[in-house]
Amino acid sequence: MIDLKEVTQAVGDLDENKLMEILNDFISGNPTEEEAIKVVNACQNGMAVVGELFEKEEYFIGDLIFSGELLMEAINILKPLIGSSSSDKVGSIVLGTVHGDIHDIGKNIFKSMSEAAGFEVYDLGIDQPVSAFVEKIKEVNPNIIGLSGVLTLALESMKETIDEIKGAGLRENVKIIIGGNPVTKDACIYVGADAFTTNAAEGVKICQGWVK
């Protein structure tokens, strides 16, 4: 029988070899779908451990990237067992890098961590025009909008994006978080967002607070 704590710990330790060994053993025993879902949850708990270690400055961005990859590998192994049933989502996020900026590493880290925390994430991609955000909000009616950018010029684009969301009458229904290298408290006020972060793990916590 698989030890779920061991799974969580292997993810938390970013011990790829151990995790793969455990998971391969697990699937060779023809487990049930219910068991597999428990293992997925254990992996997700491991991601929370990674987030905590990141906040304690024991892990850094490179480790977060690795953890995202590790989770994806684990899910790929377990997916065939889970079939089409999916667990309930805690909320939804429309995410994208604002226009003028083509960076996506931070956005992708935030995406994998918020998915691990149970969010449905609609990732628009990089260098996204204001209209792409507005259209997607109309389409999926998300709880949260995540605007990402690395360059200083992204602040102006974030402001334009939020202004347009307001203009379309969609601002009242959503929370907006901005993330990336140039964001600060002042920048957050300037662009008209609800929260800011330069730390993906913290960003996920903020989002969790909003959908409680």
Add this chain to the structure above:
Amino acid sequence: MPDTSTLQQERNSIYHDLFNNKIPKRVPVNIGLPFEPIAQYGGGDLLSAQWNPALVEEAADRVCQILFSDSCPFGGSLRYPSFYQTLESQSFVMSSNGFIQHPEVVAMLPEDYDYLIEKPYDCLLERVLPRQYKALNSDEPFNMAINLAKSLLCYQNDNMQAGQIIVKLKEKYGYYSGADRRSGGFTEAPFDFLADQLRGFKEISMDVRRRPEKVAEACEALYPIVFKKGMPASVDNNAAVFLPLHMPTFMREKDFEKLWWPSFKRMIDEYASMGIHCQLFCEDNWTRYLDYLYELPTDTRLMFEYGDPKLIKEKLGKKHIITGLYPVTMLKTNTKEQCLDKATEMLDVLAPGGKYYFGLDKNPLTINDIKFENLCAVTEYIRDNGIYSNAGETAGLAFNKDDYKVDPSASRKFESKYYRTWEDYKTLNPKVSDLGESKLQGFEELIFQYLIFLLL
């Protein structure tokens, strides 16, 4: 108002004092705006200017009229579209706002490590460059040769156009004349070179855990290439080799210590042993690495983005030359008074004891990134308030190149069938005058410099 040549003498003297461990008359104000905000200044069209850098002269001149800086605020661009587009670059592309950026790219695969380690320069030319630059396609050798030649000519043309503007502005406004251009350089730490355009940010983060031994060996293999790339043609105490430092703050200290630091440290020491200084842009927040930075050769110029100025000054201020740290985003989001308060804080903390020049934590990338009037107010404030009462006194530790010894056998030698030395050439062409050496080897070096620049 002093005349231009008196002003230039004063500026040269405060920079020379700064670089030669003396307290200058006042804190030098060093603002270098990128090409894009200058091109946009006063409503210019960015795209046109990028294709014809001569067009920015008027805008650059107007910036000089209203913005105080001791160094010339216009420095041209590293990244013109002409040569990147000619080569069909994957790593430098234009975003929707006309700004050239570097997307995450992977031009070296895990299976290339062994070849990179065995023959690094051959691997870069045969495998990495063609993936990064689609116009360097060996299936079409003639087009490939034409594209490479055309892009190099574009590179030279655009840099010459911008260079002519810089020379004019320096003369017209009496800016710090700077060291001889040939005594500067631009390169990267071996690990960063491997990370940025070879493996990419994500893949290198995987490699650090999956194949750390290969990463370490690859850094050693790349050492002679990045060292040679940065090597200036002449040595000048006022000049520096510039290295933006990219990956350390994203790494755990134990990985940094094992994989990033050793080859970098040896490289900076080796330059120092030749009397060459380095200017390092410590991207992001280096607080946890300040003790490492202390170990670098005296008078290393450190530009910081984030971190506590007080702690940085305390730990490094007597040994190294500090700049940066002024938050560029404040210039956009805060009032003029708040910006000036920040300037006071910077001066109070960083100026005492010398070895400091004023600079922003990073460059504004477009004209909308700052309120120009705030920037002007801040630089004038530093000019008027960054005055030393003890000018001429010794500032901290003095640099002595004899303090640095690097065992030449510690590093691999640069050799490749794609780089012909003069001896190789003479063997192939015995009937050659040695008068041809400076010309042919000069061009050999120029091609080397350009090819590696394409991967920086």
